[in-house]
Amino acid sequence: MVNTQPCVSGSTIPLLPHEEYERRQRRAQSSHPELWCVLDAVKDPEIPVISIWELGVLQNIEREGETVVVTITPTYSGCPAMDVIREEIATALTTAGYGQHRVLTQLSPAWSSTWMDDDARARLQAYGIAAPVAGDVRSDPACPHCGSVEVRSISEFGSTACKALFQCLDCREPFDYFKSF
Amino acid sequence: MDNDLTQATADYAVRLGDDALILGHRLSEWCSRGPFMEEDLALTNVALDYIGRARMFLGYAAQLRGGECTEDTLAYQRDCREFTNLLINELPRGDFAFTMVRQYLLDEHSLLFLDQLGRSSDSELAAIAGKAIKESRYHQRRSREWMLRLGDGTEESQRRLQNALDDLWGYTPELFLMDELETALYELGIAVDRAALQAPWQAAVHSVFSETAVTVPSGGWEVVGGRTGYHTEHLGHLLSDLQFVQRAYPGCQW
Numbered sequence A: 001m002v003n004t005q006p007c008v009s010g011s012t013i014p015l016l017p018h019e020e021y022e023r024r025q026r027r028a029q030s031s032h033p034e035l036w037c038v039l040d041a042v043k044d045p046e047i048p049v050i051s052i053w054e055l056g057v058l059q060n061i062e063r064e065g066e067t068v069v070v071t072i073t074p075t076y077s078g079c080p081a082m083d084v085i086r087e088e089i090a091t092a093l094t095t096a097g098y099g100q101h102r103v104l105t106q107l108s109p110a111w112s113s114t115w116m117d118d119d120a121r122a123r124l125q126a127y128g129i130a131a132p133v134a135g136d137v138r139s140d141p142a143c144p145h146c147g148s149v150e151v152r153s154i155s156e157f158g159s160t161a162c163k164a165l166f167q168c169l170d171c172r173e174p175f176d177y178f179k180s181f
Numbered sequence B: 001m002d003n004d005l006t007q008a009t010a011d012y013a014v015r016l017g018d019d020a021l022i023l024g025h026r027l028s029e030w031c032s033r034g035p036f037m038e039e040d041l042a043l044t045n046v047a048l049d050y051i052g053r054a055r056m057f058l059g060y061a062a063q064l065r066g067g068e069c070t071e072d073t074l075a076y077q078r079d080c081r082e083f084t085n086l087l088i089n090e091l092p093r094g095d096f097a098f099t100m101v102r103q104y105l106l107d108e109h110s111l112l113f114l115d116q117l118g119r120s121s122d123s124e125l126a127a128i129a130g131k132a133i134k135e136s137r138y139h140q141r142r143s144r145e146w147m148l149r150l151g152d153g154t155e156e157s158q159r160r161l162q163n164a165l166d167d168l169w170g171y172t173p174e175l176f177l178m179d180e181l182e183t184a185l186y187e188l189g190i191a192v193d194r195a196a197l198q199a200p201w202q203a204a205v206h207s208v209f210s211e212t213a214v215t216v217p218s219g220g221w222e223v224v225g226g227r228t229g230y231h232t233e234h235l236g237h238l239l240s241d242l243q244f245v246q247r248a249y250p251g252c253q254w
Ligand SMILES: [Zn+2]
Pocket: A143, A144, A145, A146, A147, A148, A168, A169, A170, A171, A172, A173
């Protein structure tokens, strides 16, 4: 279940992080929803089943006269996918007829894997990548192939900075884990 | 911000960017040379985090300096004496133990330093720190584990761990050294008081040392100079590699 209420301190109900609530509000209240739809086509180049909106990288879209101003935030500071994402945003906007655009990078609030919603997490699992375990960075994920919780960590770092490598002790398959960050 | 303060903040950002760039380069040298594949991936991923950190700090410095200055001119068009990284970052990567001990000592320092920088009155520096500290938590978790594994390992791994620590120890005091620039910026709420980090850092690293067989070096020697551009002979060799393409083909882009 996705809550759309901001954090209330002292509450025990899992709620959206405040900055994620605000990000969703920016989209919900945007006066140009069609631009957000255009950028829904831009996927994470390394995880093509998740869009940059779902990943939490897309922070805002505004218009300054004829210019479309897109604000993104990097997942990891050295993430090489960011350059590709910037190019793909430009291509998507140009193709949709928005010739003038600018992509800004914003560092704060620092990106968090907790911004991903349940739907995106389910698609990540179906793609064979274990979704981030909420809360503790030390908790182990369940195997995305068979669901077993008997897993072992192979490496803290996987094929990209955002992933770690695990192996399932039941079905024996290795798998990527999208780290809680 | 008045102009003097802007330039001082830019100099500070260059220092932090240089630290990250030089250490990131040293880590990247392990690419395809890691002891096994997972470790190769880990070392290069950490390197990438540092290169990203360097880009954020140097990019911000370039923005403050204005004119023709960019993150690339800072990285590729300065010579040794203009680099202001702390010396510990430029030491050759050595063996795997040396790389991991250095990383561990620096990771513990980063956690303390970035936590403070995250409170800087300069919102851009604070934002970079907020981003970087999340990565350093992962780095420290791994480097700490390697300290324990090497310490619990064989006679050889213990010997290498001890040698690395002995060789690195005299470069650690520079991590806590304040100078005129950083003191002035600290008083304005921009920079971190490095001196105040020494006690909590000592406590953190000593608690890990006590879980391993290493003997804490007695100290008695220290080498400083990076912040004023006085480097070891290793930095020039590093730069000849890092800056090779721009030196051979000035202004080249791809
Ligand atoms: Zn399994």
